[in-house]
Structures are given as structure tokens and as C-alpha cells.
Amino acid sequence: MQVTFMRSEPEAENIRTFYFKPERPVHYTAGQYTELQVPHPHPDSRGDKRWFTLSSSPEDELLSITTKYAGDTKSSSFKRALFNLKPGTELDAADPMGDFVLPKLIQTPLIFVAGGIGVTPFHSILKWLADTVEERPIKMIYGVRNEEEIVFQETFHAAGIEPTIVVGEPSDAWGGERGRLSAELILGVDKPSEDTLVYVSGPELMVQALAKDLHKAGLSKQQIVTDEFPNYDAI
């Protein structure tokens, strides 16, 4: 599908949301992702396409993605081109796909685990639940490197979700949980039943390590649903 870049907005110092108008209405499920192409001169070895979760709700008129910028010197040529897009630029994006979406049964207990920018599918899902006034039994735990990287609090609040936030390198003023996401912390936010599904999204090494530890802690593989973002350091 073709999309037109409309604008971008800051979520935090190094995190922005980019809004796109699709050429025709797009039907997707909250939590799905697209592949976006940003043609630019002299792309580096990683090329001009990236996968991004749609951070927008399917009820929104515009599609959005939310991503992190590693700075002008460290970023890929793709990210530099994305962060320099001019409104009105037309781009190609793949039709949304993926199965990191809500289960059919609305009574299934859910634990959402977000590592850093891996929070994007939960933004889409929780905004959609608030938009459609659907309630689900959800607990959420959200790990970030520092307090400045905490995003989307208003959306979570509107959906009635108050995540347990775990900060890796907090300031002295931080009064919440400190350290890294762990299976112990995750299972501490809600004692899982055999119906509970744990959704884990974030840097791929972090997701793989947590999935392994959750399995070791007694969850079956079917209870662990993962969304892995490559090329990001673990939180």
C-alpha cells in the first residue's frame, strides 16, 4: 500500500511517533506490524526497509509507527532518512501482518511485558480497547533504561492500566521498581493461572531470555507470546 507521511511528534527525547495517511482505508488488528520503505541516497548495509509495529489503534484515521533515534552519528541511514522525512512524502508500506494480537476469548487473563520501544504493540492494543470500550483482565510490566524513556502513560491510563515500571538506570528521585525485567518480577505482578497468556515484546535478546526463564518457571510455551525487535540492545 502507499502511505503519505503527514507529521511526527515527540514521545520522549529520542522517541518519536510518525503518522501516515494510507491511500485507502486499511484493515488491521491491534498489535500487527508493517514493513516501511524509506528510499534515500547511499543506504548503508541495512538497506532502506524496516519492520515496525503499528502503534496506532485500528480505529484511528492515520497509521502510526513509533521508534527510537540513536543520534546522528550512531543511527542507520534508514533512521536518519526517516527522521528527516518531509510532510507529503509518499512511501511504500506492506499490508499489516502478524499474530501478536489479542486472543479471541475476552476473559483470558493477560500479562503484558514491554521492554523499551517494545511497548509499541501494547499502545496499539490498549488504545484500541479504550476506543472500543472493551475490558480485558490485563496486568502490565514495562522495563526502560531510564525515566526519560517512559512513553504512552496517558493511553495506558485511559485504558485503565497502571503498568509496573522497572527502571534500569534510574535517577535518585525514582521511587518505583529498579533493575531489569525478570521472570520473577513478571510473575510477581499477577499470579498466572493455566489460562494466563504472557505477551513479551522488545529487543530480541531480552525477549528470548525472558521467554526461556518464564518457561523454566512453569509456563507452557503456548502461554508465552513473543514479538522480537532485532538490532536493539537488551534493556
Ligand SMILES: Cc1cc2nc3c(=O)[nH]c(=O)nc-3n(C[C@H](O)[C@H](O)[C@H](O)COP(=O)(O)OP(=O)(O)OC[C@H]3O[C@@H](n4cnc5c(N)ncnc54)[C@H](O)[C@@H]3O)c2cc1C
Ligand atoms: C515485527 C517487528 C516489529 C518491530 N517494531 C518496531 C517498533 O515498533 N519500533 C521500533 O523502533 N523498532 C521496531 N522493530 C525493529 C526495527 O525493525 C529496527 O530493527 C530497529 O528500529 C532498529 O533500527 P535500525 O536498524 O535502523 O538501527 P538504529 O535504530 O539506527 O540503531 C540501533 C542500534 O544499531 C546500531 N547500528 C546502526 N546502524 C548500524 C549498522 N549499519 N551496523 C551495525 N550497527 C548499527 C546503532 O549504533 C544502535 O545501537 C521491529 C522489528 C520487527 C521484526
